[in-house]
Amino acid sequence: MKKKKFKLQRQVGTSLPGLGDKKEKGPMAKRPFPPGQHGRSRGRHISEYGIRLKEKQKVRYHYGLKDKQLRTLVIKSKQKESNWLNAFVDTVERRLDNIVFRLGFFPSIPAARQAVVHGNVLVNGKVLDIPSYICSLEDEISLKEKLYDNVIVIKTLEAPTLDCPHFLSLDKKSKKPVGKVIDTPLLADVPFEFNEQYFIEFCGNIG
Structure with missing residues (x-):
């Protein structure tokens, strides 16, 4: 389980405290590059889709949500207010x-x-x-x-x-x-590095 948590955080390039690692002691402090034999390669190209997918995965991994759960929360949040990300964060944090x-x-x-x-x-x-x-x-x-x-x-x-x-x-x-x-809870309470605009764009077609 520990190896899996370590790998997930390296995969998204961010320490996720929800998995139990403090930023200064987490996997990114030890190996700040993606897992795999090409993880250290310089200039790895990541598509626009991949960049946005990474933000969604950060949210999933930190809060322990399945894809279906995340989709449901996004849909319900969009029904509450136009600035749905605030409603989403309020829900997952509570x-x-x-x-x-x-x-x-x-x-x-x-x-x-x-x-x-x-x-x-x-x-x-x-x-x-x-x-x-x-x-x-x-x-x-x-x-x-x-x-x-x-x-x-x-x-x-x-x-x-x-x-x-x-x-x-x-x-x-x-x-x-x-x-x-x-x-x-406020958007600023999300306890990890998070590009909210990319997350919004990735979830744009949900619901």
Whole structure:
């Protein structure tokens, strides 16, 4: 799994924190070139389509979305407002698996997703095992009591992959911290290098 995460990030040329790698320690810091025997080749030609595809893949890999899921989210976002990218980012950033990750409970989105699926995450005091659930303003997110003694959770809370964003709050002084959604995620909250115009152009025909 670690090799796969490493390869995916080199493939798109960007460190993706959702896969659990801090930028200064991620695969791009070690091997800043694509995988494969021709990865080091200078002047590799990438088509206009390929350049735009790479932006879509960054989003897919970071948030752990399948192509069908991404298409559905784009279509729904376009139905909400003309500047649909804002609605799209707001939605993916408020997914439960991402919220659990951004609060610093787990080092990656896949790890957070696993905790959700196994029934170890609570929303407003009730177990919710749907990673794609979209959290609302004022929702409170916590873990089952036994998880607060988990070594991975303890270490990640001490040194999270990303700092807690402005749209979430977390009382780290508590032995059993509870997170809360306090604002709306913005385009600037996407935590990796991202060309929004190329992404918009790639998704232009969707929906």
